[in-house]
Amino acid sequence: QIKRRADYKPPAFLITTVDLHVTLHPTDTRVISTLKVTRQGSHNQPLVLDGDNLPVHKLLIDNAPLAAKSDDNDGYILTDSSLSIPVDKNEFTLYIETSIAPDNNKALEGLYLSGGAYCTQCEAEGFRRITFFLDRPDVLSVYTVTVVGDEKYPMLLSNGNPVDKGQLSDGKHFVKWHDPHPKPCYLFALVAGDFDLLTDSYTTMSGKEVALELYVDKGKKHQGTFALESLKRAMKWDEDVFGLEYDLDIYMIVAVDFFNMGAMENKGLNVFNSKFVLADQDTATDDDFFNVEAVIAHEYFHNWTGNRVTCRDWFQLSLKEGLTVFRDQQFSADMTSELSNRIKHVRVMREHQFSEDASAMSHPIRPDEVIEMNNFYTVTVYDKGAEVIRMFHTLLGVDGFRQGMDEYFRRHDGQAVTCDDFVSAMQSATSLDLSQFSLWYSQSGTPVISVEQQELENGKVQFTLSQRTPKTSDQHDKQPLYMPINIEIIGQGGELYSDNEGVINDGMVILDKESMSFTVDASGNVLTPAVLGNFSAPAKVDNPLSTESLLTIFKHGKDAFNRWDAMQSIYDRCIRELEQSPEASIDENIWVGIRSAISREIDNVELLGECLVIPSFETLCQLRTSVDVAELSKARTEFCHQFAQQLEAALLDVFNSIESKPYSYEQSAVNQRRCKNVVLAHLALLPQYEHLVTEQFEASDNMTDTLGALRSAQFCRKEVFDSLMAKFEQRYNKDPLVLDKWFALHATQPTKDIFATITMLCEHPQFTMSNPNRVRSVIGSFAFYNSEMFHALDGSGYKFVADYLLKLDKLNPQVAARIVTPLTQWQGFASQHQRLMKEQLGRLLNHKGLSKDVFEKVSKSLAYG
Ligand code: ARG
Ligand code: ZN
Numbered sequence: 001q002i003k004r005r006a007d008y009k010p011p012a013f014l015i016t017t018v019d020l021h022v023t024l025h026p027t028d029t030r031v032i033s034t035l036k037v038t039r040q041g042s043h044n045q046p047l048v049l050d051g052d053n054l055p056v057h058k059l060l061i062d063n064a065p066l067a068a069k070s071d072d073n074d075g076y077i078l079t080d081s082s083l084s085i086p087v088d089k090n091e092f093t094l095y096i097e098t099s100i101a102p103d104n105n106k107a108l109e110g111l112y113l114s115g116g117a118y119c120t121q122c123e124a125e126g127f128r129r130i131t132f133f134l135d136r137p138d139v140l141s142v143y144t145v146t147v148v149g150d151e152k153y154p155m156l157l158s159n160g161n162p163v164d165k166g167q168l169s170d171g172k173h174f175v176k177w178h179d180p181h182p183k184p185c186y187l188f189a190l191v192a193g194d195f196d197l198l199t200d201s202y203t204t205m206s207g208k209e210v211a212l213e214l215y216v217d218k219g220k221k222h223q224g225t226f227a228l229e230s231l232k233r234a235m236k237w238d239e240d241v242f243g244l245e246y247d248l249d250i251y252m253i254v255a256v257d258f259f260n261m262g263a264m265e266n267k268g269l270n271v272f273n274s275k276f277v278l279a280d281q282d283t284a285t286d287d288d289f290f291n292v293e294a295v296i297a298h299e300y301f302h303n304w305t306g307n308r309v310t311c312r313d314w315f316q317l318s319l320k321e322g323l324t325v326f327r328d329q330q331f332s333a334d335m336t337s338e339l340s341n342r343i344k345h346v347r348v349m350r351e352h353q354f355s356e357d358a359s360a361m362s363h364p365i366r367p368d369e370v371i372e373m374n375n376f377y378t379v380t381v382y383d384k385g386a387e388v389i390r391m392f393h394t395l396l397g398v399d400g401f402r403q404g405m406d407e408y409f410r411r412h413d414g415q416a417v418t419c420d421d422f423v424s425a426m427q428s429a430t431s432l433d434l435s436q437f438s439l440w441y442s443q444s445g446t447p448v449i450s451v452e453q454q455e456l457e458n459g460k461v462q463f464t465l466s467q468r469t470p471k472t473s474d475q476h477d478k479q480p481l482y483m484p485i486n487i488e489i490i491g492q493g494g495e496l497y498s499d500n501e502g503v504i505n506d507g508m509v510i511l512d513k514e515s516m517s518f519t520v521d522a523s524g525n526v527l528t529p530a531v532l533g534n535f536s537a538p539a540k541v542d543n544p545l546s547t548e549s550l551l552t553i554f555k556h557g558k559d560a561f562n563r564w565d566a567m568q569s570i571y572d573r574c575i576r577e578l579e580q581s582p583e584a585s586i587d588e589n590i591w592v593g594i595r596s597a598i599s600r601e602i603d604n605v606e607l608l609g610e611c612l613v614i615p616s617f618e619t620l621c622q623l624r625t626s627v628d629v630a631e632l633s634k635a636r637t638e639f640c641h642q643f644a645q646q647l648e649a650a651l652l653d654v655f656n657s658i659e660s661k662p663y664s665y666e667q668s669a670v671n672q673r674r675c676k677n678v679v680l681a682h683l684a685l686l687p688q689y690e691h692l693v694t695e696q697f698e699a700s701d702n703m704t705d706t707l708g709a710l711r712s713a714q715f716c717r718k719e720v721f722d723s724l725m726a727k728f729e730q731r732y733n734k735d736p737l738v739l740d741k742w743f744a745l746h747a748t749q750p751t752k753d754i755f756a757t758i759t760m761l762c763e764h765p766q767f768t769m770s771n772p773n774r775v776r777s778v779i780g781s782f783a784f785y786n787s788e789m790f791h792a793l794d795g796s797g798y799k800f801v802a803d804y805l806l807k808l809d810k811l812n813p814q815v816a817a818r819i820v821t822p823l824t825q826w827q828g829f830a831s832q833h834q835r836l837m838k839e840q841l842g843r844l845l846n847h848k849g850l851s852k853d854v855f856e857k858v859s860k861s862l863a864y865g
Helices: 225-242 286-301 316-333 338-357 380-410 420-426 549-558 562-579 590-600 605-611 617-622 629-647 647-657 669-685 689-700 703-713 718-731 736-745 756-760 772-783 796-811 815-818 832-846 850-862
Strands: 013-023 031-038 047-050 057-060 082-085 091-100 110-114 118-119 142-151 153-156 162-169 172-183 190-193 196-203 211-217 250-256 268-275 448-455 458-466 484-493 509-510 514-521 527-533 540-542
Touching: 031 509, 047 703, 082 338, 091 796, 118 250, 118 268, 118 420, 118 772, 142 190, 142 617, 162 380, 190 250, 225 250, 225 286, 225 380, 225 448, 250 286, 286 316, 286 647, 286 703, 286 736, 316 338, 316 380, 316 420, 316 850, 338 380, 338 605, 338 617, 420 736, 458 484, 458 527, 458 832, 484 549, 509 514, 527 549, 549 562, 562 590, 562 605, 562 617, 562 629, 590 647, 605 669, 605 772, 617 629, 629 669, 647 669, 669 689, 669 703, 689 703, 689 718, 703 736, 703 815, 718 736, 736 756, 736 772, 736 796, 756 772, 772 796, 796 815, 796 832, 796 850, 815 850, 832 850
Parallel strands: 013 142, 211 250, 250 268, 448 540
Antiparallel strands: 013 031, 031 091, 047 082, 057 091, 110 118, 118 190, 142 172, 153 190, 162 172, 196 211, 448 458, 458 514, 484 509, 484 527
């Protein structure tokens, strides 16, 4: 059941037009599809369509009925995954009638009923759960879709433009849609329901008016305006930055409560997880607003990078996802702030992508082998993919990158192409030779860049940069990569040094071999190299700097990202000391350095807010091997306590310097709230500041500060935390999206009675196992972020998650396969953890009827090492 990239063959048939006629019914939806099929090349193979457990009610070829194959009759052969149709014509019209039961579809793939509305999710291979088809992205067709539904579903939507509608005799009505742009079936969508509708319009740069429609649950209209405004900003940005314009008369977005992922870019009809649409100051945090804007933009940008130019096969997924993530990151940086965006995305790489690379699921951004495609919508394909696109951008420059993009669209508009096609379009825009660079597409793993310094005679210092990519579960031999490395050589007084050989250009060196050296005239000065500024390549750095040097970078670094990063290294260093000797007290010079850093930067709340965040447990894990969870947590917690005690006065100064203003989602206000809440969480560790937490909770006029106070309260006395949690629950009882924050905070408490708590949460009236958002906020939060209890050494955390996954897998394999991730990533932990984790993986693997989603990840994990 393994599929390989190397086995790609062009389709034996193409389908030029699709005429779908869908009559909705919860348990018996009729789907009639009429396909114009043409044979490709000269062969006499049968037409083999994908179809996932679908019946055939009627099948006609050019109007002539065809029956199932029998002993004396040639006919079609139906299996639970395919329909093989013998034909000798080169061009014919195929008519197939089938039926499905959307109400029984709990996997949320294909057509399903979600909270009273019908909707679809077809990417990657969900269309075969709706009707028989060549369910692969390189078959592009023009769709005409007629949706027939009950009056109680007044809105019947599909891709493209509405071309007809009317009443039918039996109290039903219909709407007919036509999408003129040929598309792969994974971009098909259908929605039927009774929604509140927000409308607006956008005039494109060439003067075309586009109707914008946003469909949300009844009563949620006021929570949709921010999403609609974001959409217009995204449309404008893509015109300004890439010259890309929208290409239909109407753009629709529907928000649904039951959704496996974030959102889906179906042509002209995006379907969204309501979490990434609905936002207002009372229910959404600043991060939520940020995410809404980013996801709205991401799906919109797919219209060009994904829909107009799509993927030839699913191994090429990063062609559209890496590129579109990069585009949405650039957009977000332009809309908000470059620094906080970069930090946010680097945290994702360090916490999640590095651990994926270290696990049995390690794969290049363009994978070679896949069992279940849904398992490859990963941080590697998406986020490391975006980092690779970012390196093109760095190497080619803004103009060169734009030129490469223009060429990409000039060559491939309307086609299904490969990552190689993208590289070759970029190659056309640069004189650099990109052949070694393209190794980033085929080599997995996280490279480690080592920095060495050696004093030569006559005041020269030699710097050596070398790279090494440790072997990964999928690949043993690694070659040197082509890496742009942002570097600053800083003297004690902050002066910047350049090298003698001229290999540093504009603060950048290219490392394309195992190692390279250059020299600098130090004339007796101590030099500090700040390497991989702005995370200019997706790598780890091994740069043994003294604490003074790190403080020098913080003080004098030009690159704000480097300054933040230096601070992170200082914290990591301190936590290591406490791991070695729990009684150790941190060198007073460090506190002095941090205090003076705080007072110097007190007006720079953006940088300060980020610099006062202690690296997460997950980030620390990636910097260590054989982690003993209790030991590391203890050291981290101890550091946080010393931090609060030692910096009390400075933290209080910061807290008091930020005055609360009426809420607005605007960057300078966001930075202030962020900084204030980071500081509040530190102060909450000191009993004398408990009142700051409760006061903020009571006074807050927005979700950011309310949740900030609530999160800080977990460090206060238990009574305080419990009472604020109870108040919060009462206030937001009716709003499951807000309650998700409360569920998650409960599920991440490192308390002994955590399983009783989780059981209580699962019995909450707003909890249901069939809603992925609820499951992620309770079970997902526990498995990913309650490190102490998930990794408890009696194995209870692992067992709890495995038990839950066995139930969930029967309903929704895609979500189960996401949540199994922490259990499969045993590699970084100490042997006593590993044994217990593998025991539960073994239980999962032995379970009969396990989905292939969970099977793929569990079996790989157990086979590795
Ligand atoms: N293309 C969608 C997006 O990035 C995600 C679809 C994920 N689908 C899946 N089956 N995992 O924007
Ligand atoms: Zn995407």
